[in-house]
Amino acid sequence: MLDLEVVPERSLGNEQWEFALGMPLAQAVAILQKHCRIIKNVQVLYSEQSPLSHDLILNLTQDGIKLLFDAFNQRLKVIEVYDLTKVKLKYCGVHFNSQAIAPTIEQIDQSFGATHPGVYNSAEQLFHLNFRGLSFSFQLDSWTEAPKYEPNFAHGLASLQIPHGATVKRMYIYSGNSLQDTKAPVMPLSCFLGNVYAESVDVLRDGTGPSGLRLRLLAAGCGPGLLADAKMRVFERSVYFGDSCQDVLSMLGSPHKVFYKSEDKMKIHSPSPHKQVPSKCNDYFFNYFTLGVDILFDANTHKVKKFVLHTNYPGHYNFNIYHRCEFKIPLTVKRENTEGQTETCTTYSKWDNIQELLGHPVEKPVVLHRSSSPNNTNPFGSTFCFGLQRMIFEVMQNNHIASVTLYGPPRPGAHLRTTELP
Numbered sequence: 001m002l003d004l005e006v007v008p009e010r011s012l013g014n015e016q017w018e019f020a021l022g023m024p025l026a027q028a029v030a031i032l033q034k035h036c037r038i039i040k041n042v043q044v045l046y047s048e049q050s051p052l053s054h055d056l057i058l059n060l061t062q063d064g065i066k067l068l069f070d071a072f073n074q075r076l077k078v079i080e081v082y083d084l085t086k087v088k089l090k091y092c093g094v095h096f097n098s099q100a101i102a103p104t105i106e107q108i109d110q111s112f113g114a115t116h117p118g119v120y121n122s123a124e125q126l127f128h129l130n131f132r133g134l135s136f137s138f139q140l141d142s143w144t145e146a147p148k149y150e151p152n153f154a155h156g157l158a159s160l161q162i163p164h165g166a167t168v169k170r171m172y173i174y175s176g177n178s179l180q181d182t183k184a185p186v187m188p189l190s191c192f193l194g195n196v197y198a199e200s201v202d203v204l205r206d207g208t209g210p211s212g213l214r215l216r217l218l219a220a221g222c223g224p225g226l227l228a229d230a231k232m233r234v235f236e237r238s239v240y241f242g243d244s245c246q247d248v249l250s251m252l253g254s255p256h257k258v259f260y261k262s263e264d265k266m267k268i269h270s271p272s273p274h275k276q277v278p279s280k281c282n283d284y285f286f287n288y289f290t291l292g293v294d295i296l297f298d299a300n301t302h303k304v305k306k307f308v309l310h311t312n313y314p315g316h317y318n319f320n321i322y323h324r325c326e327f328k329i330p331l332t333v334k335r336e337n338t339e340g341q342t343e344t345c346t347t348y349s350k351w352d353n354i355q356e357l358l359g360h361p362v363e364k365p366v367v368l369h370r371s372s373s374p375n376n377t378n379p380f381g382s383t384f385c386f387g388l389q390r391m392i393f394e395v396m397q398n399n400h401i402a403s404v405t406l407y408g409p410p411r412p413g414a415h416l417r418t419t420e421l422p
Contacts, residue, residue, distance in 0.1 A: 001099075002038070002063050003088040009133020009175055012065070012079045021175050022185040023076040025069050026289075026320055027193075028058060039063060046314040049398050052348060056314060063087050070184040072348070074312065074324050077184040079173040089171070103168040105129070108136055126169070128179075135179050137170040189232065192220035196253060198291040199234070201309065203329040203406065209390030210329075210406040212240030213307055215252070215291065241408050243304045245297050248286060255286035261296075292325025307406040311347050316402045317370040317380055329404065332389060333357055345404075351386070351395045362386045368394065 004012050011020040017031045032042050045057040051071060055078075058067040064083025069076055081087060089097040096111040097103040108129065118127045118138070127138040174182040187197065202214040214236060221233035237251040260282045281299040285308075288294070296306035310322040329345040331354070343357045355361055365384035371377065383402055386393045392405040 001086065001088055003090070005093070006089055006091050006134070006171075006173065008131055008173060010173070012081075012173055019067060019076060019079055020188050020191060021076050021079070021173065022187045023191050024187065024197075024323060025056065025058075025074045025076075026323060027191055028067055028069075028076060029320055032058070032060075044314065048315050051313050051315065051398070051400065073184055075184040075187060077174070077182060078179070081171040082169075084168055084171065097168070103136075105138065105166045108168065127166070130177075130179075132177055133174060135172040135174070136168045137172075138166045139169045186232075187218075189220045192218075195219075195290045197323065198293070198325060201291070201293065201325050201327040203309075203327060204238070204240075205330050205332075209408050210241075210307075211408065212238055212243075213293070213406075214238045215293075217252075217291075239295070239304065239307075241304050245286070245302050248295060248304065252286075252288060252291070255295075256289045257287040259285040259287055261285070289321065290323050292322045305407065309404045309406070311401055311403065313396060313400050313402060315380055315398070316383070316396060317378055318402075327404065329391070331357065333359065345401075347401070349401060350399045351393065351401060352399055354393075358388075362388055365395070 002014070004014055006012055009021070011018045013019055017035060019028060019031070032039055039060055039062070041060070041062045043057075043059040043061060045059055047054045053071070055071055056069040056074065058069070060066070064081060064086035066078075066080040066082060067076055068078040068080065081089070084097050084103055087097070088095060088099075089103070091111050094111060095101050096107050101107060112131055112134070115129065115131050118129045120127050124137075125139065129136045129138070172179050175185045176182050197218045199216045199218050201216075203210050204212045204214055215238070216234065216236050219233045219235075221231060239248050239251050243251075261284065262282065283299045283305070284297055286295045286297070292310045292312060294306075294308035294310070295304055296308070297303065298305045309325045309327045310318065312319060312322050312324040324347060326347050330342045331345055333341045333343050345354055363386070365386045367382050368385050369378060369382045381397055383397070384395045386395060390406065390408050392407070394402040394404070396402050
């Protein structure tokens with residue numbers, strides 16, 4: 001049985017690991033994978049058809065804990081303990097829930113102190129006892145006598161004293177004063193772990209198509225002294241087609257991984273694939289997992305030839321490898337009797353909406369079926385690749401964009417970067 005420390009408005013954890021509000025989904029999964037012998041039977045719950053309409057949930061069924069992640073930014077929003085018989089809980093080092101200590105209203109009052117009177121939710125038939133960043137729910141049907149409460153208090157919720165002996169059914173840890181209105185907080189500095197994250201990525205365009213990326217980056221920068229003095233740093237960097245790998249390294253730092261391409265599955269769609277001589281050396285990717293970006297370099301010139309932006313939707317083959325890239329892509333839309341207008345495609349745009357903006361259907365897609373080996377099946381099915389304005393949009397079966405590949409001719413000269421130096 002897990003023995004966990006509750007920190008209101010912050011976290012649930014122990015000496016080895018901690019689920020902190022604002023933590024990225026990938027870090028929570030990494031904790032579960034590392035401690036898989038202790039934390040077993042984890043479910044991933046999401047909406048297959050509309051993944052943005054419901055929170056993404058990691059359900060620790062053996063331990064009675066749910067981790068609710070915001071559907072958009074994929075950071076931890078709420079920690080719910082829904083079965084207190086499966087876990088030990090303590091506050092400031094003192095247990096208030098264990099096999100020997102029942103989490104009664106008296107025990108909660110003794111451990112956490114005074115707060116506002118309980119609030120009754122008639123729809124759920126639950127009483128809620130609220131502290132800042134922490135709520136306890138008590139169920140009505142376990143009591144022999146009906147509670148007395150004021151029926152006209154606060155929009156149908158009634159204030160009352162919770163009967164003695166009532167035990168906690170659920171506990172919630174969240175940010176702010178209201179569980180209903182809570183949002184995932186910004187990522188805590190303790191979650192950066194030396195990585196750089198992208199707050200937003202803007203695709204830059206010239207007259208013919210995409211020319212590069214402008215990234216707004218976040219890092220936990222600390223000067224001389226303790227980590228407690230650390231502050232979040234925000235800075236911008238730009239990378240372009242035709243940049244050398246040294247340019248990219250100086251802008252974005254070292255990649256998490258370098259991947260060498262062994263084959264090009266899209267080569268058959270080039271104008272004359274049979275004339276292409278096999279190269280003696282392979283193109284290679286810089287994988288920036290926390291930015292949600294891949295950068296492809298030409299094997300001969302070592303210059304940027306492609307960018308790949310990942311949306312990290314659940315139900316995609318690459319889910320949880322990359323953090324979500326919050327991109328904005330300007331699309332040129334030509335309408336009758338008007339000059340070309342610009343519309344914006346984002347991480348959350350759906351493909352049918354993009355086709356409506358364009359005013360005409362895009363050519364038939366190429367069907368992409370990913371698998372780790374020829375004998376393995378992909379449980380998530382195929383995706384569809386549409387070419388548009390020197391970009392390839394990979395679209396899932398639920399109409400959401402899985403990734404966008406930007407490509408274009410490398411620029412002949414290197415960009416002057418003196419204006420971008422801090």
